Amino acid sequence: MSEKTSSVHYINYLALDKILDSQYLASKEKGDEAHDEMLFIIIHQTYELWFKQILHELNSVLKLFKADKIDESNIGIVVNRMDRVNKIMTTLIGQVDVLETMTPLDFLGFRNHLSPASGFQSHQFRKLEVLLGLKIEKRHQPGGCPYHAQFEGVKKQEILNLEDGESLFALVEKWLERIPFLNFEDFDFIKKYENAVNEMLEKEITEIKSADLTDQDKTLRIRMIDENRKYFERVLNEDQHKGAIKKEETKLSYKATMSALLINLYRDQPILHLPYQFLRSLVELDHKISTWRFRHMQMVEKMLGQKIGTGGSAGQEYLKQTVDKHKLFTDLANIATLMISRSYLPELPQNIKDKLGFSYVK
Ligand code: HEM
Structure with a gap:
């Protein structure tokens, strides 16, 4: 079928004429074509297309989180979209291999033509960072020059509006703070968890004391457990947690951290499966x-x-x-420090389990 006879043609639907006619080699225009400039341009354009897709996914996730009430069924959609974003990121990491087939000498064949352009000026990359929650004051800014000084007019305004708006980090924090399971009827999660941690640490100390070790080794190991205890206290004690936020040692609020901890510990409960996968996807994105x-x-x-x-x-x-x-979700990754084995995990009362799980009527 020709381009003329078909009403919707592959070439038109994908606007391929536009896309495939958008590689202008500066070295060729200067009469000294550098073979590798084509790769350099195409790889940047490919990255920008994928950035566009990532922004498309993230904006939809943000929209769902901005709703007054987040429907449980939407968490499934969010998990699926975050998974897609993470898969794209894997592709973006892999693409560096393609770029590395270019040698420094090949690059020098055209580098002088592109200065002062730089990936530093990627508007979509900046939007992505800001949407996720990277605040201007938290950036590494050599020379003190703000990153958005690279943009003007509408493009700059767009970035400034995003800086003022709610990021994914902020929305996730609010969502975690709203999760109603922390004080569930007669089950005080934090208190029960604290008791379980103390029981676990005491048992570890007793085991060390009776172990076949030198006194020096025992002292060292007990000191390690004390350090561990301090970490637990720092996170679990609300005032200490607030102090750590002030000192910029941590970012996520106390309530949100406790909810994230509960989700991680009780992820086997059906209602917490998807929230747990979602939290994991954020850590994975950060790492990618x-x-x-x-x-x-x-x-x-x-x-x-x-x-x-x-x-x-x-x-x-x-x-x-x-x-x-520039990592954003380190506090969620650090929840792993607070994990205790299932054998110490406080048992949930049956009435709560019923509410968190699927109930089958016989
Ligand atoms: C030969 C290949 C490349 C070289 C030599 C290079 C070099 C650099 C350098 C030196 C910077 C720091 C800012 C500056 O002073 O320019 C930078 C930033 C950046 N580059 Fe590249 N780059 C290359 C390829 C790419 C590609 C393929 C992308 C994909 C979009 C990319 C995206 C970025 C981004 C987003 C930044 C800003 C990073 C930040 O501020 O955190 N670069 N690049």
């Missing part, structure tokens, strides 16, 4: 973005060594700082 940052930084190191970037930053040294500093 961080992995991409790391792979990009290593690629830059191979390509540029210690040269400064075309965007004017210190190049790989700047990128290295962002790998850890």
